[in-house]
Each structure stands twice: as structure tokens, then as C-alpha cells.
Amino acid sequence: MKKFDSILTFLAWSYLAVSITTLTFMYLAGDRWWPGTLLLYGPRWVLTLPLFPLLPLALWRRVRLLVPLLLAGTIVVGPFMGMQWAFSMPNNANGHVVRVLTCNIQTGNIDCKALSQLIREKNVDLVALQECPPSLQLDLPPGWQMIQTGILAILSRYSIQAHEPIMAPHPPHVWPRHSLLPCSVTTPEGEFIFGSMYLPSPRYGLQHILDRAIGINPRKADLLVAETENRQKVSELVRNSLKFRESPLIIAGDFNMPVESNIYQTYWSEFSNAFAEKSFGYGWTYRDYAYGIPINLRIDHVLTTNGAHPLQCFVEKYIGSDHRPVISDIYISRIK
Incomplete structure (x- = not known):
């Protein structure tokens, strides 16, 4: 099981790295270089799919891996997929x-x-x-x-x-x-x-x-x-x-x-x-x-x-x- 835990740890941190890299690449290359444009207009929700197996596995084997997974999920569900957070109304x-x-x-x-x-x-x-x-x-x-x-x-x-x-x-x-x-x-x-x-x-x-x-x-x-x-x-x-x-x-x-x-x-x-x-x-x-x-x-x-x-x-x-x-x-x- 140690080998399994090592693989799970690698996958969790890799997913965080991929999420950060993909977000950065989209902002830098979207409508500037054709691979970035593909990403910009593609199905961004696909990047959430690794969360579904990794989250329950982390809960089962290593709870501390929830940290990189939740960070990655926040990046993907938030700025990568275009979430807006504004609530304010003008005062005057x-x-x-x-x-x-x-x-x-x-x-x-x-x-x-x-x-x-x-x-x-x-x-x-x-x-x-x-x-x-x-x-x-x-x-x-x-x-x-x-x-x-x-x-x-x-x-x-x-x-x-x-x-x-x-x-x-x-x-x-x-x-x-x-x-x-x-x-x-x-x-x-x-x-x-x-x-x-x-x-x-x-x-x-x-x-x-x-x-x-x-x-x-x-x-x-x-x-x-x-x-x-x-x-x-x-x-x-x-x-x-x-x-x-x-x-x-x-x-x-x-x-x-x-x-x-x-x-x-x-x-x-x-x-x-x-x-x-x-x-x-x-x-x-x-x-x-x-x-x-x-x-x-x-x-x-x-x-x-x-x-x-x-x-x-x-x-x-x-x-x-x-x-x-x-x-x-x-x-x-x-x-x-």
C-alpha cells in the first residue's frame, strides 16, 4: 500500500501543478497562440474530472492530500472556468x-x-x-x-x-x-x-x-x-x-x-x-x-x-x- 500511497501523492500534487500551468497557459496564450486558443474555447470543465476519483481516494488513504486537491479544484472551478465573484452594488x-x-x-x-x-x-x-x-x-x-x-x-x-x-x-x-x-x-x-x-x-x-x-x-x-x-x-x-x-x-x-x-x-x-x-x-x-x-x-x-x-x-x-x-x-x- 505504500506504493499506492506514493502514486496517490504524486497524482494529487501533479494535478495541482497541471491546474496552475493550464490556467497560466490559457491567460498567456489564449487568442495569441493557436493551442491556447483551443484551450480558451474548449470544454474547460473536463479538467474537473480527476477530482472525482482523487478526492475519495485521498479521504480513504491520506487526508492531507486534500490540501493540493482542494487548491486545484478551486483554481479549476474558479478562474479557469470563468467564475465571477462580484456582489457589490454602486453606492450612489x-x-x-x-x-x-x-x-x-x-x-x-x-x-x-x-x-x-x-x-x-x-x-x-x-x-x-x-x-x-x-x-x-x-x-x-x-x-x-x-x-x-x-x-x-x-x-x-x-x-x-x-x-x-x-x-x-x-x-x-x-x-x-x-x-x-x-x-x-x-x-x-x-x-x-x-x-x-x-x-x-x-x-x-x-x-x-x-x-x-x-x-x-x-x-x-x-x-x-x-x-x-x-x-x-x-x-x-x-x-x-x-x-x-x-x-x-x-x-x-x-x-x-x-x-x-x-x-x-x-x-x-x-x-x-x-x-x-x-x-x-x-x-x-x-x-x-x-x-x-x-x-x-x-x-x-x-x-x-x-x-x-x-x-x-x-x-x-x-x-x-x-x-x-x-x-x-x-x-x-x-x-x-
């Missing part, structure tokens, strides 16, 4: 409060009745939609306005005026697609900027590199590398288009990247992220499968700056699309 939320909703509706593959009901029941003021078909019809209260450019749409119970949209390459589509639709929102208290965002996806590169025979084929990494480079350029383009806006700003939409992405950290981390700052949990907004293995990610975000501050944020249930609606209360402390 005495500005104008607006409730925004964002959802990628998967080219209209959504229950319009459920979305309309959600907007009504949750008293939403502004809606940002992505992959929105021109034929979309929602049952909203009288007086609501809608603007649409390409696959991006904004609906509002306030008066809105569209600004020049930003277009960028979205491979494998041949022609550039709309990446940002900004507009001015005029309320009785003043004006601010609201935008519907849709950034390019790494989906096709991720699908291309997967191989049913060997799992992952490094020789097919070229498309993922090219997509990552393009995604970085598009984020830079869109971010630069917002640099000189001084009005309170709310950007909501499908960023197609989690907050751990190096692209996100480079171009979007200076904004306040509503879920990251005001919510508890994982807040997964997107569901997919790879070889039948479920993958859950938080890639839809509500970002604020210039006197717009998140008050609370929550993710709703699926209503037909592969994305879940995200709702956030934003208060404007410096409205123009």
Missing part, C-alpha cells in the same frame, strides 16, 4: 437608469414571442440584436423604434438616431459584414451612445483543426491562426472608432470571445464589464458541442464607459438561439 446610483438586453438571434432562429415577452416582462428600454434578419417582427409596446443595418439591429423605447456603422471582414464570408451599429439615444434626462456589437468568430478555424481520427491536427492550424489575426485587427478597428466619443457609452453584443482572451484584454478590458463587475457565477451565454462534448462560454457582453456604470447583470434562459439573452441595468451618472 442616482443617475438615469436604463435596462438593456442583448442577444445573437442566430439569423432569426429564435422564438419571437418569447423574446417579445421577455422585453415586456423585464421592462427593457434598449435592445441590441445580432444576426438579425430583415423579416424579424416583435410584439412590442407602441412607440418603440427600430434601426437596422445588415445583421445588426437596435430597438428602443426612446428616440434613437443611427451613426455610421463599422464594417469589417468576417471570414469565411466574402464581403465585409457589419461589426458595430452605434446610435444616439435621447431620453428626457439627456443623450448617450448605445451600440450593437458583432465581432468575427473563431468557429471555422476551430472546426477545421479538429480531426475525428486524431482529435487535433496541428497541420490544419493555418485557418485558426488567420482567423485570430483578423479578429485582432477587427477589434482594433472597432475600438479605435470609439476612442474619441466623449458621451456616456454602452456597447452590447456578441464579442465572440471570453474575457480571458488576449484580444479582449488588449482592446476591451478598460471598459466596465457588467457581468464581471456585478454578478456571481459563470454567466455562460453560448452553448456548442465538439464531438458530442458540451462547451459553454461567456462571449456576449455589456460594456460601459464615460459615465455609464453597470448596476446589475443577469443571463436569461435560451429562447431558441444558441445564445442566451443578457440583461443589464446601467446608470448614467454623467448624461449630456
Whole structure:
């Protein structure tokens, strides 16, 4: 049994080392080097599986091994899987409060009745939609306005005026697609900027590199590398288009990247992220499968700056699309 105990000790401490190394690698290489991008968009929960045999074995043979195992479990279940721990509420939320909703509706593959009901029941003021078909019809209260450019749409119970949209390459589509639709929102208290965002996806590169025979084929990494480079350029383009806006700003939409992405950290981390700052949990907004293995990610975000501050944020249930609606209360402390 001494040999068994030695093996168990080795496995417990190795699991801690692997957890730390994997977390570090994801943050350093995610959307910077293709193996890190695979890890970033993969089924992260798989790293919890060693806990199931190791924890009971440690309780049976060596209780002190619970220390490295629990440390490893905290790392995996916490930061590696994207757990957010925020509970705080702003102390002086005495500005104008607006409730925004964002959802990628998967080219209209959504229950319009459920979305309309959600907007009504949750008293939403502004809606940002992505992959929105021109034929979309929602049952909203009288007086609501809608603007649409390409696959991006904004609906509002306030008066809105569209600004020049930003277009960028979205491979494998041949022609550039709309990446940002900004507009001015005029309320009785003043004006601010609201935008519907849709950034390019790494989906096709991720699908291309997967191989049913060997799992992952490094020789097919070229498309993922090219997509990552393009995604970085598009984020830079869109971010630069917002640099000189001084009005309170709310950007909501499908960023197609989690907050751990190096692209996100480079171009979007200076904004306040509503879920990251005001919510508890994982807040997964997107569901997919790879070889039948479920993958859950938080890639839809509500970002604020210039006197717009998140008050609370929550993710709703699926209503037909592969994305879940995200709702956030934003208060404007410096409205123009």
C-alpha cells in the first residue's frame, strides 16, 4: 500500500501543478497562440474530472492530500472556468437608469414571442440584436423604434438616431459584414451612445483543426491562426472608432470571445464589464458541442464607459438561439 500511497501523492500534487500551468497557459496564450486558443474555447470543465476519483481516494488513504486537491479544484472551478465573484452594488446610483438586453438571434432562429415577452416582462428600454434578419417582427409596446443595418439591429423605447456603422471582414464570408451599429439615444434626462456589437468568430478555424481520427491536427492550424489575426485587427478597428466619443457609452453584443482572451484584454478590458463587475457565477451565454462534448462560454457582453456604470447583470434562459439573452441595468451618472 505504500506504493499506492506514493502514486496517490504524486497524482494529487501533479494535478495541482497541471491546474496552475493550464490556467497560466490559457491567460498567456489564449487568442495569441493557436493551442491556447483551443484551450480558451474548449470544454474547460473536463479538467474537473480527476477530482472525482482523487478526492475519495485521498479521504480513504491520506487526508492531507486534500490540501493540493482542494487548491486545484478551486483554481479549476474558479478562474479557469470563468467564475465571477462580484456582489457589490454602486453606492450612489442616482443617475438615469436604463435596462438593456442583448442577444445573437442566430439569423432569426429564435422564438419571437418569447423574446417579445421577455422585453415586456423585464421592462427593457434598449435592445441590441445580432444576426438579425430583415423579416424579424416583435410584439412590442407602441412607440418603440427600430434601426437596422445588415445583421445588426437596435430597438428602443426612446428616440434613437443611427451613426455610421463599422464594417469589417468576417471570414469565411466574402464581403465585409457589419461589426458595430452605434446610435444616439435621447431620453428626457439627456443623450448617450448605445451600440450593437458583432465581432468575427473563431468557429471555422476551430472546426477545421479538429480531426475525428486524431482529435487535433496541428497541420490544419493555418485557418485558426488567420482567423485570430483578423479578429485582432477587427477589434482594433472597432475600438479605435470609439476612442474619441466623449458621451456616456454602452456597447452590447456578441464579442465572440471570453474575457480571458488576449484580444479582449488588449482592446476591451478598460471598459466596465457588467457581468464581471456585478454578478456571481459563470454567466455562460453560448452553448456548442465538439464531438458530442458540451462547451459553454461567456462571449456576449455589456460594456460601459464615460459615465455609464453597470448596476446589475443577469443571463436569461435560451429562447431558441444558441445564445442566451443578457440583461443589464446601467446608470448614467454623467448624461449630456
